[in-house]
Amino acid sequence: MPELMQFLLSGVTVGAVYALVALGFTIIYNASDVVNFAQGEFVMLGGMITVFAFDAGLQLPLAALIAIALTAAIGVALNKLAIEPARGAPVVSLIIITIGASIFIRGVTQLVFDKQLHRFPAFTGDEPIRILAATILPQSLWVIAGAVVVFVALWLFFTRTLTGKAVLATSNNRLAAQLVGINTKWVMTLSFALSAAIGALAGVLVTPITLTSYDLGIALALKGFAAAMLGGMGNPKGALVGGLLLGLFEALTAGFISSQYKDAVAFIVILAVLFAMPQGLFGRNTVNRV
Amino acid sequence: MTMRLTTKQTTLLVLALIIAATPFFFPSAFYFRVGSLVFVNGVAVLGIVILTGFAGQISLGHAGFAGIGAYASALAPVHLGLHPAFAALLGAALSALIAYVVGRPILRLKGYYLAVASLGFGILVSMVLSNEAWLTGGPDGIAVADLGLRQALGHMGLKLSAPEFWYFFCGLCLLVGAWLALNLHDSPTGRALRALHGSEIAASTVGVDVPRAKLQAFVISAVYASASGSLLALQNKFITPDVAGYMHSIELVTMAVLGGAGSVLGAIFGAGILTLLPQVLTVFAEYEQVVLGLVMMLVMIFLREGLLPSLMRQFTGRGA
Amino acid sequence: MSLLSVEGLGIAFGGLKAVDDVSFSVNPGEIVSVIGPNGAGKTTLFNMISGVYMPRSGRVRLNGEDVTGYAPHLLARRGMSRTFQNLQIFQNMTVLENAIAGFHLREKGSVFADLFGLPGSRRRSRDARTGARELLARVGLANAAELEAGSLSYGALKRLEIARALALDTKVLLLDEPAAGCNAVETEEIDHLIAEVAASGVAILLVEHDMKMVMRISNHIVVLDHGVKIAEGEPGAVSRDPNVIAAYLGTKTEEPSHAHG
């Protein structure tokens, strides 16, 4: 069935986009238990800054690098100016802060840049690649590769490095983390820088496919959030698998059932999964003895 | 008699005074319109106070119930021949029923997992509202019948313009809603909700049926949201699926948290601020989003319990 | 017939048998202590009895009724309450409200009565409030009633938990290390409180590492080690049991000997 193959390729393409966004959530979440609703804006910034740097005549790789660095800096600023001062606030307050931040970033972007749609050329052309009677754009392969690389890097970071453990310790028990000598402020700074950089990288990779504009962040953040929860928040494996699954559900539903209700079906599947596994597919099962 | 009772009475008194007195400063009907929107949002936000402030459960899909209330008010008069007022009641009943059915499975989830599940529910509702155009008119919306109460009052000699009528009517609804929420706060049920917010396991060992209590909070808050949606639809005489949208859900939660999710007056205050802000910010429309984002961040950073409770604490040394 | 009886209770986490085939019973007015080394399975046993964990094997009977695996609130309705080793305080409420919450079963009514503030609902709230104040006085927290619960010291929270558990119309009370974090004098106060409650006909199951206290107030002692019951009997007999001394008590050099009994 060539259709099925095409649906799968589409699902993987979209899924990889979601996975990249979801992976961006993991670090900040792991450091602070906060789902950063401004993550979508990092993706948007990655795309927008690259577009404008590229249009200003820079080489694409250089433009992308600048975008990632700038976005990371913005992430750090967000932490220093908004998250760090609110330390100890309840999680809902932190959610509102990140939503506020996302509105703010959107507002500034629209002033600094514009409200138009933009894109820059795909890295390796637009000639579709044929796989078993179906096709995929080369840029999709870049996105998929990006998701896999980020996943592996994060997985190694959290399982193999002491810094990764320090990040986990910080969210698990901030007081105790300080007692063992972890500079929790620095951990937070690092986490925001990394998360923002991953977001920006996602933006750079996906813009040739999805296009970008100042208000692209909300939709991506929502889907990325859903994907991350499906997989289990905080686990890079969950983000990758959750993203890919979500993309596949959508594509298969659009292909076989109804394109109108593809998002609905995707959400129903998420609800069903959470019903059976309240922590998502790979979520950590927190043990809290009483 | 006790401290608590006075808190409740003061809250209601303050609210009633605000509703009754501010119109004296209104230079035009536009202000009545904005005021009534504050109250409409306030009603929905009270639901969030009960669900999030009392019981500690996050919902990012509550606008879905507002959508159900709004569309019930729009559709039932046309298809079932109901009077709009009964249509709104039907909407509330329907919302309660749906909340009851949906709440059971999703309230087993905690924190962000609950957030994403409720988000999914909200999206589902708004998707149905915009996809089933044959019934709902699709994304472009649908007209809503007139409530008729204003005319009825007119016949009885109380002549109000539409904005005036809606201002006072919504104000009254808000007062009733606030009264109920305040009653709940210090009642056994309210304490059970706040207890499970603190520790589910301890709540259940003192005999609180935790799933049931959560469900009660969810259903009650759904009815509030539904009522708010109905009021909006009836007042605007026109409704679009935006009422059920994700942004509206977020807005409701933001209003509650900004004002102080645990406090009835605080949350209404939050609804007021967020409803008025866009009207104030029109002077620098370009910067509206920037300012809105900044306000949200600054309030949460410097007044982390929400505007009102934090300010009260500043003045009196204790929370509201 | 005993009020609470536990028959062959067992549970495992991963490969570990945390509790294995434990049986005993508690009568009204009796204080039964469960002792044993850290990790012996005492808290786990409590968690199974009180419906927090589902036992893998065995039965829990309350007043003859099989209540194995019942949710905690169902057990509460049947007169069981407990305190926690890892404190479970309603941090978002005042001390008084924490205690009132203990009266939930007695004060609860229909949601509608509560929403509309009907007289019945108000009266029940008032009664609970009065009862709660009395209880706080009993555990020595009368002055802290209006404070936020989060601001109490550890020992005070411990006592607040006891007050909350007593608020239920308790028939069986499970206390998990009630005296942890209290000094000798405070411990003695808790002793008296427990003895008093038992004297009123409540069956008490106690986990405690303070041997002075255990020896002083227990009618019967059950000793666990590695999830298995290794000894059982009168305080005097148990404390002389060489197995118990080896596994749990050690040679006592730190305790002032004259403080015994």
Add this chain to the structure above:
Amino acid sequence: EIRIGATVSATGPASFLGDPEAKTLEMLVEEINAKGGVNGEQLKLVLYDDGGDPNKARTFATRLVEDDEVVAIIGGTTTGTTMSIVPVAEDAEVPFISLAGAIEIIDPVKHWVFKTPHTDRMACQKIFEDMKKNAISKIGVISGTDGFGASMHKQCVAVAGDYGIEIAADETYGPQDADMTPQLTNIKGTAGVQAVLNAGFGQGPSIVTRNYSQLAVGLPLYQSHGVASDGFIELAGAKAAEGVRLPGTALLVAGILTEGDSQKAVVTDYKAAYEKKTGSAVSTFGGYAHDALRILVDAIGRAGSAEPEAIRDAIEGTSGLVGTTGVVTMAADNHLGLDLSAFRMLEIKDGGWTIIE
């Protein structure tokens, strides 16, 4: 001073439409005032951004009539916002010129309500005419689920029969979707489909176009007037967009209009002024705002008064007014005043627009 009110969706999901509208209104009012205003009076534009929220739009409309005391309202970027402004305008008896597409806005005619864009139905008719000309009778439709796409979809389904066209495949996509290949694969796989029509605006149509070329569907692809801007070719990529047809306005092809074209002067002027002022390309939507203001100013001029009632009557009497969308002639039973001839069938060739009539 004559106060004119406007509420458009300069931000939010419809900012793609509302942003050029807002900029156009500001630019033109400035221009008109610089030239001495209307009837010797300066215009004052009170402009609000409703963010695409119908509820907000209604509040702003109330504010315009109650607080700002404007003599007329322009706006309602989307049908949803328009429909919630309508009752306010009707109640307050203030003329209202909408910038949204749906036919319901002016059909049935409402005393105080006008609009400038062609209706969605007209876009469908124009496209179907062209299909008929090319002997196409069985098509696949893919539309966005937003207001624009859904509304146009509805109209196209309604009039397809008139042109003997059968819609054999019917798919949708969300406004922010990243890949439409499953839907297009299904359309491609539907037996007998001779052409595909995409109703939508924003990034959707660009992605559809790119996916369409990726899948090598090989059938004619029709887009709607929702994508009519130069940006579309750039976003979709000139190669993928090659051969795409759509009903557009004169504005889009200002440069290649014949010298005799009645709209040439108007569109060329507007295009030049807009692009100079904002640095971005004109779009059909800015044109709608342009026409609305022109109609209003023309009416105030003819009425010789800034009384709402007089303005309304004058708007209804608009005749032969050359706008960017077409030549407008209103009547008591026609509050739009455009016909199909205002649309031009365009095709993208070699990365640029050509007129194919």
Add this chain to the structure above:
Amino acid sequence: MLTVEGLRSRYGRIEALHGIDLHIDSGEIVTIVGANGAGKTTLLRCLSGLQPVSAGQIIFRGEALTTTPAFKRLERGLAQSPEGRQIFTNLTVEENLRLGAFLFTDDRVDRDMENAFRMFPILKEKRNLAAGGLSGGQQQMLAIARALMGRPSCLLLDEPSMGLAPILVQQIFDVVRSMRDLKVTVLLVEQNAFGALSVADRGYVMETGRITMEGPAGELLADPRVREAYLGI
């Protein structure tokens, strides 16, 4: 080694410490006894930097520590086993211990960990399990072991014997005693006043935010007021 002068600290508007003066010499074992709510935990939190100080000074090895952030104090040699254990419940036992030595990457980390396992064999058994699953007493052992992993020169213990079986209580006091040989200074807060005063060199008695008595441990142990109020004799 550690000197505290006029230390005050508050929770919001309520002051919990009203000017504490105390000093500990190098290698000394000092204990603080006091009733529930006396402010012992608050004092230790001030020392380890978890709690802001509103007035007064903390001087550690000749340097002012008062405003040093908490995470830098371990670098200076100050480790705490806090009240409520505060272990990393989502991490494994081994990860908890490894993080205790967060500042170090040398080989000694492994040796220290082996020592910890020798001290508390149960931790070795559970090394790969999430620490949140441990029993109360096991968590307490982990908290103490983790503090030791930080190679402190001064160890702050907040009720280390709480929740431990008698046999382990003895062991904990043995550990405290052994600190003397390792030249580690210990500040011990205990409800088991008898045990604490038996191992300590000196002791302080705290009541509602003030030091009310101090002296050599033996003297305090013999003091009738102490015996009545804290030993229950």
